[in-house]
Amino acid sequence: MPYLPQASTVSLSIDRYFLGSLALCLAVLLMVTFFLVYFSLRYSRKRNPQPTDIEGNALLEAVWTVVPLILFLALFYFGWTDFRTLRNPPPDSMTVKVTARQWAWSFEYPNGKRSEELFSALGRPMRLELNTLDVIHGFYIPAFRIKIDVVPNRTATAWFLPRLLGDFDIQCSVICGLDHSAMLSKVRVVSEEDFRRWYFSDEGERALAKASGGKPGKAGANLLEEHGCLACHTLDGGPSVGPTLKGLFGSMEKVEGRAEALKADEAFLRKEILEPEALIIEGYPPVMPPNTLDKEETELVLDYLKELK
Secondary structure (H helix, E strand, C coil): CCCCCCCEHHHHHHHHHHHHHHHHHHHHHHHHHHHHHHHHHHCCCCCCCCCCCCCCCHHHHHHHHHHHHHHHHHHHHHHHHHHHHHHCCCCCCEEEEEEEECCEEEEECCCCCEECCEEEECCCCEEEEEEECCCCEEEEEHHHCEEEEECCCCCEEEEECECCCEEEEEEECCCCCCCHHHCCEEEEEECHHHHHHHHCCCCCHHHHHHCCCCCHHHHHHHHHHHCCHHHCCCCCCCCCCCCCCCCCCCCEECECCCCCCEECCHHHHHHHHHCCCCCCECCCCCCCCCCCCCHHHHHHHHHHHHHCC
């Protein structure tokens, strides 16, 4: 039983390679240790006061050159085979866009649906296109044996084929700032039927919410979740990296560089969203990433903040 679940197909071959390499290294360590101890005792000064002058042994030298060469070539071959598998997703893979930001992950699916957690269907390959809005992050799913660096101004790719149902951790493996340890998410592997139900649920909800007579509050709350805003802001008045959003609209806030407190009206909040560095509320670090909301989405979020008392 592995110490981590083998939740993807590639995890099986990676574990075999890792355990095989570990066994080989352990065997070499034991062999070297044995001969080190044996020769230290057998040919000590006490037992061998006149050392034997050995000029060479062609057969022995050939063996200790050829055998390690074969072992290293075998390691290279199996490693290269796994690497090629990891770099070539199946043609029927679903492509999901992954966005990293301090300190959250967000996922966008082919139909435009977004989520803070990655939903995947059992037995269905999924290809990831990863980008970051700020610094370097590391996309790491231990149960899938997947880790890839997400570098600014570059699109990284990865893929997996889930083989187990369940929830599996997503972590950031590169120190990326103050709340690096809190940059967590989940892969939720569900049945094909459940995935289809989730994938096609609420289709067009955002468009309806934008139309007159809709309910912008729900759409605004969904946008906050989808864009990773809730990684740094709470909705219940609790503390976090950034100010809580509960009761923020209409409150008086002290801003760095301003002598008097400013009222958090619609103009104030819009500027906070569109230009995060322009108004820094005292007591909070200036770490809000660049805005990723379009004009209509910004209005939906503002409408929701007005309702959040």
